[in-house]
Amino acid sequence: MSTDVRGIVAAGKGEPVEVTTVRVPDPGPGEALVRVQACGVCHTDLHYREGGVSDDFPFLLGHEAAGVVEQVGAGVDDLRAGDFVVLNWRAVCGVCRACKRGEPQYCFDTHNAAQPMTLTDGTELSPALGIGAFVEKTLVHSGQCTKVDSSARPAVVGLLGCGVMAGIGAAVNTGAAGLNDTVAVIGCGGVGDGSIAGAAMVGARRVIAVDTDPRKLEWARQFGATHTINAAETDTIEGIRELTDGNGADLVVEAVGRPETYEQAFYARDLAGTVVLVGVPTPDMRLELPLLDVFARGGALKSSWYGDCLPSRDFPMLVELYQQGRLPLEKFVTEEISLDEVESAFDKMHHGDVLRSVVML
Known part of the structure; x- marks a missing residue:
């Protein structure tokens, strides 16, 4: 089974992004389906659109995200539907040489979802940083989901997923x-x-x-x-x-x-x-x-x-400090926008008019 949702895709180098239909499969073993609530517009997304990361177009952009787990695949026992999570691109493997020497923040073999998300014609999408979160629902490896305090604002804590954490x-x-x-x-x-x-x-x-x-x-x-x-x-x-x-x-x-x-x-x-x-x-x-x-x-x-971070260690701690008023994460959010405004947000970013535009879904 799969679900059709709206998402932001960069079809070619330097081309304006477009809102289109993305087909998201149900989670397989080790995977999680996440309903995205908020996703920051990061400069890395613009690098993807400009071909500065790779030429594996089309890209499903977005990666600084928070949302709610809707479904998990076989073998996932540390997540369940309803968990509030911040997505990360360092799902550590636990068995590489960095992990074995007790430095998982340098993991050399991080995990992503095994199944691809696609366009409706079957074209496979390359998700930005293995996440792809400018979309109503995204498929990730379960290790890319870090549970945090569910009372925190998604638009704020999702930014820990990349730039602010870095x-x-x-x-x-x-x-x-x-x-x-x-x-x-x-x-x-x-x-x-x-x-x-x-x-x-x-x-x-x-x-x-x-x-x-x-x-x-x-x-x-x-x-x-x-x-x-x-x-x-x-x-x-x-x-x-x-x-x-x-x-x-x-x-x-x-x-x-x-x-x-x-x-x-x-x-x-x-x-x-x-x-x-x-x-x-x-x-x-x-x-x-x-x-x-x-x-x-x-x-x-x-x-x-990525700030030498270990998401499972750092995200919950930083969210708690934000909730206590000791870390002003909310000040990073310049504006909240819709999916249709991502291209405009790139322009504002290029001109230095914002710290972060955050897409609300």
């Missing part, structure tokens, strides 16, 4: 920001503001937001930035050093994904400080640094994939 995790998990640290974040979009919120949450004494857009710098203060630097007016490295007693920051999170901003991050950290790259570069980008400087400055240069 940002929080880059600061807290990868960068190990802590009490009394100085933290600088270069790039104040959704991911960068996630890093700012994470650093503030764990008690960093100084959180410095860096961007060229005054609107984004103002937004950054809502998430806990104690200082801001407009990089269009002030040298980033000198600005960060001035705010850290001339030393540089203990942790610099680069949330842009460009060689020039990474170089700024490298030289804006304290000796033995840490740089975390969470911004996503394009395949053509190259980085040049004097190897002697890498040696002489010590510290750590890290990359953060």
Whole structure:
């Protein structure tokens, strides 16, 4: 059996997305059918539409989602119909070398649903990040469903499914920001503001937001930035050093994904400080640094994939902190829209007019 629902499909590179009918099969072994309630419009979805991820068109877009389990397949004993879940793209396997050494957040063989979702003519769809949630119902592996407090707002907590979690995790998990640290974040979009919120949450004494857009710098203060630097007016490295007693920051999170901003991050950290790259570069980008400087400055240069998160550990904890008023996740939601407005949301995102548009279903 299968169900026909409305969903957003990117048919070809650079083409406007369209609302069309998607055929979703009933869940098989290890799978879950989820009624999507809300899904954030993430920059990764735009990358898919532009062919920046792969050329496996057509794509079923959307992945920052929360919803309710409607049905589970054989062998699923940790989910049941009615469970409120945030979807994730790290359903760990439990048996790869990372999982076996006790680091499942680096799982090398994450799970997705085995059955494809299709168009009505049978054309198989490639779901964004193995999820595909700009759709009324989606089919995922049961491990992609993380149960959280059912009283939480779907439009808010669904954002943990990608960008916000990537940002929080880059600061807290990868960068190990802590009490009394100085933290600088270069790039104040959704991911960068996630890093700012994470650093503030764990008690960093100084959180410095860096961007060229005054609107984004103002937004950054809502998430806990104690200082801001407009990089269009002030040298980033000198600005960060001035705010850290001339030393540089203990942790610099680069949330842009460009060689020039990474170089700024490298030289804006304290000796033995840490740089975390969470911004996503394009395949053509190259980085040049004097190897002697890498040696002489010590510290750590890290990359953060999905904020080094473990959904089963991190999602419920962060939702609880949000419910307690200790993590301002609701401030990431700029607007709530319908499926028909996704293409317009991409345009707003491109121009920096929103942190997150959230599709409500």
